[in-house]
Amino acid sequence: MFSKRYPTMKHRIAVYFRKCNLKITLSLVVIFFLYKWMNKLPRMPDAPVVSEVDAMDFFDNKLKGDGLNFTWAHATNSLEQLHNAQKAKVYGIEADVIFKNEGTSYQEQLPxxxxxxxxxxxxxxxxFLHETILGESLIKLDFKTLLSVGLSLxxxxxxxxxxxxxxxxxxxxLQGPGDAPPPSTPASSFINKLSSGxxxxTISLGWTTNTRHPVPYTWSNVYEMYTTIMSTGISKRKLTFPVAAAMLKNSIIQLKWLCEHFDSTLTVWQSSEDDHVDISELVYLRSKFPKDxxxxxxxPITMEKFRHVANNFDMLTQAxxxxxxxxxDTTKWVLKVSNLHSSDLKVGEDVVWLSGPEAQLKSFRRVTTSKHMLIRGAVSFIAKNFAEQSYKSSLQIFVFGEDHLDNHPSGIRCSIDNSGRMIIASDHVEGSSLYLDKDAGASRSSCYHFELRISGYTVEFSASAPKFDCNVMQELHRPQSxxxxxxxxxLLDPFYLIMRNGRSEGYAILEQLKIT
Structure with missing residues (x-):
């Protein structure tokens, strides 16, 4: 029948393609209307990927690269507070985590x-997570004890x-300075739960505090945090260090040194209006760190005061x-470590840590005493082992000599150690057996201010424990000379100035230094 109606092959092929085109056209029409109908249905949001960016990157241009523009909702521990924070469109929502009825006989395994x-x-x-993980605000979970950490994670x-x-x-x-209480979330236990995943x-690691009696964060505090991070395998992770605004005074250089060693930020907090905050310290902090x-x-009151003067560096005090x-100024010195694998030299932007004879600070150029020379500085000492109560560490300054490859500089050595003992002695100087010593008095903070005056071949070395701030140079208080x-x-003249730590049980932290 088909062959009678369409006798030739040409006719048969033409009819076949007409039928195929009709089917294709009908299929396309069905697909089109089906597509339109499906697009009218409510759509589920695309499944987002886990965020690996920091807050500045996440909020892009909204913050303008300045943490001062970041707003927080603090202690968001109820549904009402959470909804208020979301309505306020703050950038960060902070909340505290514990077990229900924690520490009582009614405690439940419910974070x-x-x-x-x-x-x-x-x-x-x-x-809390259901309400926030698809939102627009950073979430910060503050674990008050270790008990709830495992289940919460x-x-x-x-x-x-x-x-x-x-x-x-x-x-x-970590336990903070002064009479701060011991931590309820021990360092190794908390970090170990995070290190493998x-x-x-961002891991936020802080110290316990007592802001009623604020004291500065010390070199020992930041060094303990540094060693904790290095020993637990999180040194390459994104970190932030929460610090009390009331404790910033005389802490900023220490905190800056810590942050320089990691991909990290500071989070400056104030828990209540009763915590006194020196606005000039906030301005100084801002001058020392990148804004982001x-x-x-x-x-709110403190924040408002700070915003008005944040970029007014005339607020900085004489101190x-x-x-x-x-x-x-590390650009004027050669930083030398004879053992390439040694970690004895920890350099910050404006402080240098010396540990043992292998690490040396050497002047970039030779100096001469044809004119008067005055070297003034401040040095702090801390033990490498926190449990060590009796240790020896000393700052040694060599003049009129030269450097040697065997870590034994020659010349006149002027030194002060962590007990306050001062020495002027000759080292490897032919025909000289000079040795003079004196006690400058022990410093409770293990910090000393020193002066080295050289006029011709007259040398005077003076030192004292500072009366007030350790890390701000001032006239020596009741110095011994x-x-x-x-x-x-x-003796050589001109010569290179060489500084090192003569003992390896502790660090000598050179935090102030000026030569005139």
């Missing part, structure tokens, strides 16, 4: 958002693939200006 002494909340961690991990905002995990892992999170490396979680005048007239035989 909730609460800050002791409150032990109950209408907001569980699971609810499991809950976070279950929703990790759906998190599209930056996440900070915080705990006070949670790479999408500091976040401010301050009380701040002196601190800058005497900061160590050693003065001697040298025999020029065997």
């Amino acid at each position: 909730i958002m609460a800050h002791p002494p409150k032990l109950r909340s209408d907001l569980t961690l699971q609810m 499991q809950i976070i991990n279950e929703v990790a693939d759906n998190i599209k905002v930056p996440v900070w995990l915080n705990a006070d892992i 949670f790479h999408f999170c 490396k500091i976040y401010y979680d301050l009380m 701040h200006r002196t601190r800058e005048e005497y900061s160590v 050693i003065k001697t007239e040298l025999d020029s035989k065997g």
Whole structure:
């Protein structure tokens, strides 16, 4: 029949293609209307990927590269507080995590958002995450004790693939200065739970504090944090260090040194209006750090005062200006470590740590005493082993000599150690057996200010424990001095200035140095 109606092959092919085109056209029409109908249905949001960017990158141009523009909702531990924070469109939402009724006989294995002494909340961690992980604000979880950390991390991990905002995990892992209490989340226990995973999170590591009696963060505090991070395998992770605004005075150089060693920021916090905050210290802090490396979680009144003067560096005090005048200019020195694998030299932007004879600081050019020379500085000592109560560490300054490859400089050695003992002696100087010593008195803070005056071949070395601030140079307070007239035989002039730590049990931290 088909062959009779379409007798030739040409006719048959033409009919076949007409039928195929009709089918294709009908199929396309069906697909088109089906597509239009499906697009009218409510769409589920695309599954976001886990955020691995920091807060500045996440908020892009909104913050203008300045942590001062970052706003916080603090202690967001109830549904009402959370909804208020979301309505306010703050950049960061901070909340505290404990077990329900933690520490009582009614304790439940249920992480909730609460800050002791409150032990109950209408907001569980699971609810908090459900409300925030698809939102527009960074979330910061502050673990008040170690008990809830393990289960909380499991809950976070279950929703990790759906998190599209930056996440900070915080705990006070080290005991702070003064009479701060011991940590309730020990360092190794907290970090070990994070070290093998949670790479999408910023780890926030702090010290316990007592802001009623604020004292500065010390070199020992930042060194303990440094060694903790280095020993637990998180040195390449994104970090932030929460620090009390009330404790910034005489702490800024120490905190800056710590941050320089990691991909890290500072988070400056104030828990209540009762915590006295010196606005000039906030301004000085801002002058020492890049603007995108500091976040401010301050009380509204403090924040308002600070915003008005944040970029007014005329607010800096004379102590701040002196601190800058005497900061160590590392561009004028050669930093030498004879053992290439040695970690004895820890250099900051304006401080130098010396440990043992292998690490030396050598002047870039030779100097001469044809005119008067004055070397003024400040040195702090800390033990390498925190448990070590009795250790020896000393700053040695060599003049009229030269450097040797065997780590034994020659010349006249002027030194002070952590007990306050001062020495002027000749080292490897032919025909000289000079040795003079004196006690400058022990410093409670293990810090000393020193002066070395050289006029011709007359050398006077003075030192004292500072009366007030260790890291701000001032006139020596009741100094002890050693003065001697040298025999020029065997001495070099001009010569390189050489500084090192003569003992290896502790660090000599050179934090102020000026030569005139």
